[in-house]
Amino acid sequence: MNTLLLVTDQPFWRRENGSQQRSWALLQFLKSQGFHATCFYMVPLTDSDILATRELGLQIVAFDPNGSWFAKRVQGIANMFGRRRRKAKRPASQAAGVSKSPPGTLQTYRWPAAPAQFQKLVARLHPDLVLCNYVIWGNLLEAFPSGQRPFLAVVDTQDVLHQRQQSFSRYGADHWIEITRDEEAQALGLFDLILAAQADEAKTLRAMVPEVDVVQVGHDHDRHARPDAIDPPRPLPDAPVRIGMIGSGNAANRDGLRWFIDEVWNNGLSAQNVELVVAGSLSDEMDGPTDSGSPQVRCLGVVQPLDAFYDQVDVVINPIRFGSGIKIKTIEAFRFGKPLVVHPHSTQGLSEAAKEAVLVADTAAEFSAACQRLVDSAAMRREMSQRMLQFDRTELSAKSVYSDLVAWLRQHDLCVASGRPA
Numbered sequence: 001m002n003t004l005l006l007v008t009d010q011p012f013w014r015r016e017n018g019s020q021q022r023s024w025a026l027l028q029f030l031k032s033q034g035f036h037a038t039c040f041y042m043v044p045l046t047d048s049d050i051l052a053t054r055e056l057g058l059q060i061v062a063f064d065p066n067g068s069w070f071a072k073r074v075q076g077i078a079n080m081f082g083r084r085r086r087k088a089k090r091p092a093s094q095a096a097g098v099s100k101s102p103p104g105t106l107q108t109y110r111w112p113a114a115p116a117q118f119q120k121l122v123a124r125l126h127p128d129l130v131l132c133n134y135v136i137w138g139n140l141l142e143a144f145p146s147g148q149r150p151f152l153a154v155v156d157t158q159d160v161l162h163q164r165q166q167s168f169s170r171y172g173a174d175h176w177i178e179i180t181r182d183e184e185a186q187a188l189g190l191f192d193l194i195l196a197a198q199a200d201e202a203k204t205l206r207a208m209v210p211e212v213d214v215v216q217v218g219h220d221h222d223r224h225a226r227p228d229a230i231d232p233p234r235p236l237p238d239a240p241v242r243i244g245m246i247g248s249g250n251a252a253n254r255d256g257l258r259w260f261i262d263e264v265w266n267n268g269l270s271a272q273n274v275e276l277v278v279a280g281s282l283s284d285e286m287d288g289p290t291d292s293g294s295p296q297v298r299c300l301g302v303v304q305p306l307d308a309f310y311d312q313v314d315v316v317i318n319p320i321r322f323g324s325g326i327k328i329k330t331i332e333a334f335r336f337g338k339p340l341v342v343h344p345h346s347t348q349g350l351s352e353a354a355k356e357a358v359l360v361a362d363t364a365a366e367f368s369a370a371c372q373r374l375v376d377s378a379a380m381r382r383e384m385s386q387r388m389l390q391f392d393r394t395e396l397s398a399k400s401v402y403s404d405l406v407a408w409l410r411q412h413d414l415c416v417a418s419g420r421p422a
Contacts, residue, residue: 018328198349244313
């Protein structure tokens with residue numbers, strides 16, 4: 001059995017946003033391939049997280065900023081180091097660019113006590129593979145002299161961060177880190193393998209760091225959330241058509257929902273027998289149900305499992321207009337067979353065939369017309385649903401998503417299990 005050491009500050013076991021879901025899925029796949037995993041967790045665990053990780057059987061070693069080696073919780077670390085922590089509730093109508101704290105830099109994540117603790121953990125576990133969630137933790141690799149690391153180092157980029165920052169800036173939105181192309185390339189150069197979330201980003205990363213291997217790893221969602229043979233409860237014939245959006249409360253999601261409400265929902269769609277369902281921490285960013293003033297809007301908050309959202313909607317929207325990486329909520333719509341209306345930006349990482357299975361709409365008028373077509377035709381919704389489920393079983397299968405990663409692991413004499421992950 002191979003040993004994996006995951007370095008992250010993301011509570012991926014919660015699976016509350018796309019980043020967490022991606023990290024969870026990747027970890028489950030590697031475990032299914034024979035890796036025994038331990039997580040070096042870089043921020044404090046909450047009481048609920050301690051309980052959850054124990055119930056899930058996760059091996060967690062907590063970073064101790066005081067330098068001692070006991071895996072204890074240290075109050076206030078989240079505020080001290082602060083990054084992508086959940087913000088205070090505020091209305092979705094508030095400008096996306098408003099922020100109460102400045103973004104970090106790569107230097108923010110150079111913590112004095114961390115390299116020594118990382119060295120001790122490596123000496124104790126003898127990992128074959130160290131997987132860093134985001135490039136920000138690459139500085140830990142400097143604890144080992146060049147060419148003398150006793151493990152292979154992999155980074156799951158999730159995003160090309162300098163491009164994501166530029167995308168956010170074009171829309172006047174804050175980004176959690178300020179980073180240049182050169183800074184990102186230098187940090188990526190410390191790794192043996194770079195995981196890219198989609199094909200365009202893989203091409204960019206290869207150009208940035210030509211000396212490091214790059215493979216594309218998309219997103220393989222939890223296929224055991226609900227067997228395909230079990231249908232969700234069906235609404236009554238005269239029930240409203242339910243249009244849903246799920247997401248975290250980040251600036252890109254807030255902007256997308258605000259744009260949809262202002263430009264589509266409030267311009268005729270809300271006057272019909274239609275209901276808008278919003279889930280995830282995105283719904284916490286709204287003032288009441290929404291500040292659209294419509295009684296036909298339901299906010300579910302954070303839902304777990306995802307079935308609790310997708311079973312309550314007939315159509316899914318993804319109006320996200322900026323950002324980077326692969327759009328997890330787009331992939332989820334395929335998994336659950338939900339007809340999807342999507343902004344062109346949120347089709348990044350999909351093949352042309354996949355794009356043909358959904359309704360891509362750029363302008364507010366196009367988005368409104370696409371939603372209207374699905375509201376008016378139950379037959380069209382059923383046909384799109386079947387097409388998306390079939391596509392999910394082929395192009396978005398685990399075998400397709402992880403094939404390049406498996407080939408790289410075998411090339412480097414890391415044994416992997418044969419067959420589909422359990």
